[in-house]
Amino acid sequence: MRVESTPLLDRADAVWSNLLLRQMFLAVPVAIDVAFQAGAGQLWALGPWYPLGVATVALAVAVSTLDEGSSRVRTGLVHLLPVLDFLAIGMLRLVPEPNGVGLLVVFPAMWLGIDLRGRGVALTALYTSLLVCLPVMLYVDPSVVLLGRYAQILLMATLASLSMAITSRLWQRREREAAAQQQVISDLLEAERTNRALTGAIVEAVDVGLLSLAPDGSYRSMNPRHEEFMALAYPDGHDGQAGQLGWVFAADGHTFLSHEDMPTIRAAQGDLRDYLIWVGEDPDLRRALAISSRRITGVDGHDNGQVLVYKDVTDLVGALRVKDDFVASVSHELRTPLTSIMGYIDLTLLDQELGPRSRRQLEVARKNTGRLLRLVNDLLFTAQTDQGRLALDRTLVDLVTIVRESVVEVAERAREGEVHVEMELPEVAWVDGDPLRLSQVVDNLLTNAIKYSLPGGLVEVALVLHPAEGDEPGSASTMTLAIKDEGIGISHEDQQRLFTRFFRAQEATERAIQGAGLGLSICKSLVEAHGGTITVESARGKGTTFTVRLPVAVTGGTTRI
Template sequence: MQDAGEGADPWLLTLHHSPIGMAMVGLDGRLLMVNLAMSEMLGYGVEELTQRGFQELTHADDLDADLVLFRQALAGEIDSYRLRKRYLHAAGHVVWGDLSVALVRSPDGTPLHFISQILDITAAERERQSLEAVFETVTVGLLLIGPDGRYERMNRRHQETMHLPFPDGHEGEAGQLGHVYHLDGHTLMARDDMPSFRATQGEEFDDYTYWVGDDPATRRAFSTSARQVRGPSGERLGAALAYQELTELLRAMKVKDEFISSVSHELRTPLTSVLGYLELLRDDDSLTPEARAQVLTIQRNAVRLQALVSDLLQVGQVGEGSLRIRYADADLTALVRDAVEAARQDAAGRGIEIAVEAPVSLVARVDEQRIRQVLDNLLSNALKYSRTGGSVVATLHETSDAVVLEVSDTGIGIAADEVEHVFARFFRGGGALEQHIPGTGLGLNIVSSIVAAHGGEVSLESELGRGSTFRVVLPRTEG
């Protein structure tokens, strides 16, 4: 196309200078005029392109769809159309184009020619195809939900598992009820608990775990995370959910818990017998001082073994869901002072100062025996990880709706990347391992379980080399 001079048709000037590929196309498909942008996009000279038709520039797999729309426009069925298709570059590679076509007619309605606009979307299309490949090949199920709660898209991995919770089919709307169970494997989820419904309410969460499937033998476990999808102005466009299967992991953990519980039960009876006979043997006046010292060593280690078995049984109770809380009014101040006094001898032996900061009396409705377990574990933990000359303080106070118990120490502290793991079963921090501090990694897990059973929360603030503070918050419970 030649340069347009002064007085030229404004439309021709627009066509010529447009940064988007533009062409005037004859009724037979031949390119009558093309601009420089289209020439550069397809790698042909302007004059060379005007000797070709769009049919020979179009990828064979996309030609039929283009011709159908082209003929519908000529027949008067449509005035314009839009199509994403592939063009063949002069160098032999493919160029993806977003094609918009409009038919120009004379005043009497006779078709004259087509005006085509082609936006080069090759880079965007390659990115889309890459994302599509990732979307379909990842090992987690992916789901996209629109702002109205309707399912917009899911990958093959997610679709393959939909028959388990919804054997009769899914209506494609968030919150539909099916064979979806809480982590106990018995309690069916209500609509408000369904991960898809929670996501449509604007929630974001990680590792929301549950079971799906009516038959316990074939039931599967999933961990779901959700994130909100937002537009440029922050408006909510929907939610994206990722589903990861955890069936084998949870079943393995259950087998492990059952094994631990079984072994602990089997160990408890002979240990009780051993400790009884050791006590009788220790009181035997015929023992020499050397023999008595050896008996005391055996007894001390047997007591440690009994404490470990007790912890394992406690963990087993939690795993089976049989941890029971027996509420009664208890003076927590007296409970804290008694626990500190019981730990004072151990503290003195380690050269550690131990103190209490509490009101004269603070009565709350709790399971006194279980809260004493919490206190004993936290105090023992604080003393174990404190250095000679350090201090441990147990603090008790109340708020308008809760009771707060804190145990602080000036010990070795816990690394920031380990804080979130301290309440997990059998976890031992790097500092404890390096300094060969004895322990099983069960005490804090038991603390967490007891506090959770009370409807409370336990948290940790720690700094390496400066110490730690464990904070237990128990809600006020009415009688």
């Protein structure tokens, strides 16, 4: 890439390299001296050498005009012109009375230093000695004073040439550095233009809507895909400010979003991730959009707005609904015959005349039918949760009783796995919840703890009441149910997805432990439906602790314990 010169370099180069301008530095003082001599009436008394010197200066000026850019011509002129200058100065000094023309040697000395550097300094000393000082010494009787003056002229010319040679070298180095820096800047600018063009092409081509917001909520820019979404949500136009209401609905596709729930407003409060909305006036043309956002932080760390990404997930949401409907329908249809099978097996097992072999076979069938029925119930529960049809039959229930009953139910399985279960429970722990659903949570967590324990392991169940700050002694606001095992543990990476549906940890897969990966996701949904939280602490090979926190039931303003 070609590097353009700066105006400063252009002006400096014009002064240093213009041969005609150089000669004018010498010709003007000579012309002034000629004018003074002519004015004093002494021009013809100066002898024949003075006019020859003036003519030589004029010849040098004329020759300098031959510089037309040819490198060979310029090289010749760079060597010839200083010779003519020194020769002219030498002849101008061959006058009866000494004059100050000798000072003009600094000009050709400077040009030699600039053009030829070290060789120029040497030639300056040579030309000054032979063409300026020696002729005068031969023309007049040299004296000690004159010799000192000649030595000063020689020294002055040499120093002028040397200083310009050094300055020229430094200037050339600076020029190379400036050119290199300008080359880097040019390359960076070209790369920036290329990146900007590439970014623009990507923004225009991607199949997601992109929106940039300023810190004050005003719209900065959007890509064509987002303009399509805006046309659906705001058919009458948009004023370019965050939070404007329009044909924008919540995840159910029917409830209008409020100003506070608009994605542009929520993005200003924190980054969004897969925030689902629907846009469009016509229900048949309405589109589902999953929105994520990221805050833009300036170099100084200040807020510089947000970028929102709108992805059309209409087809995906439709497919998920079809899937959920299918799962719910199939689960419902399977549960009835499985329940009937379980009933008939139980009735058959009551027959006292049943032989030992047949009884064992029926017990195996009953066990597997029960496992299949639990899986069907889990699938049906998952579908109901997705469709928002999860209902809780709330009442005051003692969680201690639920935990005790669950431990009794898993006791046989614990004995089969050679796992010991210990409990540390208060007398009572009242919660406002659905006893069936809370039993499901405790059963799932206890079953997992036993299933993933090693023979001889210990499972600890602890229920602790936590008093609220400032309350009277004996009162409590939350309770914590902790179920701890000494089993195979869970890796840190798997813990991030542990409550995801159908996810099974690597440890469970490696050991071929049975399960569908729905139990923990169901536990999380049920605990959160009761206003609580569930967390896990674990390390591979060091056991696992699940902690459930639930609010304590309050009646008449008093915590019931």
